[in-house]
Amino acid sequence: MSKIEQIITEIEEYIDNCKFQPLSTTKIVVNKDDIDELLAELRLRTPDEIKKYQKIIANKDAILNDAKERSEAMIAEATAHINQLVSEHEIMQKAYNEANQIIEQAQQQAQDILGNATNEANDLRTRAMQYTDDILANVQSILSTGMDSFEHAQSEMMTSLNSSLNVVVESRKELGGQDEEATDEQTDDDDITVDLL
Incomplete structure (x- = not known):
């Protein structure tokens, strides 16, 4: 197992071991420092x-x-063998024919070796590229999931803050005993929202 695969496994195990948020079976609570350390690695x-x-x-x-x-x-x-055959045999034509056969066989074997080596190298390159792409796909998935979870949590926090602010505004109105005119003047204030973005 490569180091990057080990880190991805650690991130997956960390997420699996995180506790769920109260009253939720899909949202989890993560330690920012821990997840930042794993992502940095x-x-x-x-x-x-x-x-x-x-x-x-x-x-x-x-x-x-x-x-x-x-x-x-x-x-x-093969060429050296041909030269030896030509010099040793009395019949030059026989040596010539045999030499041509040897050269043809040698050339065919050389072509086969080159073809096999090319296929092996191309296959190795394809598998290496696929493996690298698989790793990057896992990284992309983890980062996308983290970003979605962060945006959802931030949205829920904004909704909760706006609700609390409206309660405070309504409570101040009731405590102050404001008349209808004062209430109308503060209508715009009642719609105050908090944006942390």
Whole structure:
């Protein structure tokens, strides 16, 4: 398991262990410092994980170079064998035909090696990119969920504050014994709302 996967698991376990808000089965209470620390660690580790898989992708060139070197060595060996056959056999045509067959086989084997190496490198690159995208998708989901929860909690707090303010205003009116004219003048004040945004 990579470090970033471990951190995501820790965040999920932390959320699972959070207590629900009173009278709610869907809203939870989180410690801001704890969740900030986990998210900071996730943010720190994400570039390292991406670099790790970029390095894996870069190994494609190394695989191809190795395959090329092996194929060139095989062709060189075949060519050396051809030269030896030509010099040792009395019948030049037989040596020539055999040499052509060896070269064709060597070239086919070299092409097969290059083809297999290319397929392997492309497959490795595709899997590395998919893995990186999966990690980023998990991070995006966690951050989106956190933002939605924060906005909902803030909205509920504003509603509660406005309700409390209206109660205070009405109570002051009753205690002050204001007449209808004073009440009319303060109608606009009764609609005061608090905006913490």
